[in-house]
Amino acid sequence: MKYINGKRRIRIVFYGLAILCITLVYWIISHIIDNVMILPKIKIILSYLLSIEKSDFINHIASTMIKVLISYMISTILALLLAIIAHYKKLYLMINPYMSILKTIPTISIILILFIWFGNEQSIYFIPIIVIIPILYETFHYHLKNIDHKLVDVTKVYQFNVSMKVRYLFFYPLLEAFMLSLKQTFGLCFKIIVMAEVIGQAKNGIGAKIQNEKINLTMEGVFAWTIILISIVLVIDFIIDFSTRKAVKWKCNHEN
């Protein structure tokens, strides 16, 4: 336990050092350039951050977060359903090519096509779904395909009922797969939503604010909202790490 705490402490120290370094580099470069339109000084960004109204701040963040959560939930459910269908009905031969195609389509093409088809506001929900489904599908399908047949024998010998089989053969491995891919895919979903908000000129959301500040040529606003975005992603990463440690204890214990 002491060892893990020590390891975590070292990680925090290095995290702090990295932030300090980049702040210092930014501070130096912004003073050399000395142009608010290119690289606003830290002091200006901070004063912008402090000037953001609380209700405005919460509104935009909540708007983006809701979009992320809805898209991510739909992506997960669809990917899981597709993986189950692919596995049990042997339809993977048909589904896999679609997933490969979805994976290779550039995100920007998806964004533009969906904007044309469904309009800007609605499309924002679909874009991350299309990008994330193939990743989650692959993860789920791989884990379903690689269910340990030795454990299947155990469930047969000890006459597990259906709910026990689902729980002990499928639920835990899929939970493990999901939790381990959550950090990567959730972060990706967040970034795509913000990008779609920027390109689609959404009314609300972090992306909408960034786009708005860009149009108004308020570079400190763009930087400030980017910092807010990074902070949110870091907090979410921390929450995901914490939840993963709790949800897949066996894996984390094993790795530690």
Added chain:
Amino acid sequence: MKIKLSKSNQNNIIFKDFEMDIKDYHVNIVMGPSGCGKTTLLNCIARLSKYKGYIDNHHQSIGYVFQEDRLFPYLTVMNNLKIIEKNNQKIKTFMKQFQVYDLKDQYPHHLSGGEKQRISIIRAFIRQNDLVLMDEAFKSLDYHLKWQLVELIAKIQKEMKQTLILVTHDIEIALYLGHYIHVLTKKTTQLKESISNPYIHQELNENSVILRNKLKYLLTH
């Protein structure tokens, strides 16, 4: 339990009209050269492998100690046992008997091969199974622990009166634990000889040495 089966695997015939009589409520040892189909035989009895013929297996519940531990990696030791037997007190007693109670909150990854094998043995015995199959269950254990467990299993089997089929290469274990010892031939597998063991639960003595030598001969010729 009467067995009469044939089984082939792709181009190999494993069993052809193989017949064997397993004595209920006794310890039946199955011995034979490597690759002769001992594990396949256990899998057929456990209804894990398909075969032609019949196994007159009237046993309702089966416990199986596989060659590998086959514990659920995402469950603690305690939960691995809880999914088989709900009675906590019984689990506790068994774990203490097998000296693994301190490991109850550990995940299988943290256990040594011997510890995992002991949990696997507990899992097979804890639910009053009618039939227990053991496939080289003592392979990964050191000498001292192996004999501790052999004695413990002899005691449990005596109390529970289960039918036990144990596959082993260890003649000493076979002589100590087995009421009946069945020796199989090499491919295509047939029953070479079934021997009733009068020296069960006894240390090796002048008389049992003769039986041991006979077994050695049967296994090598």
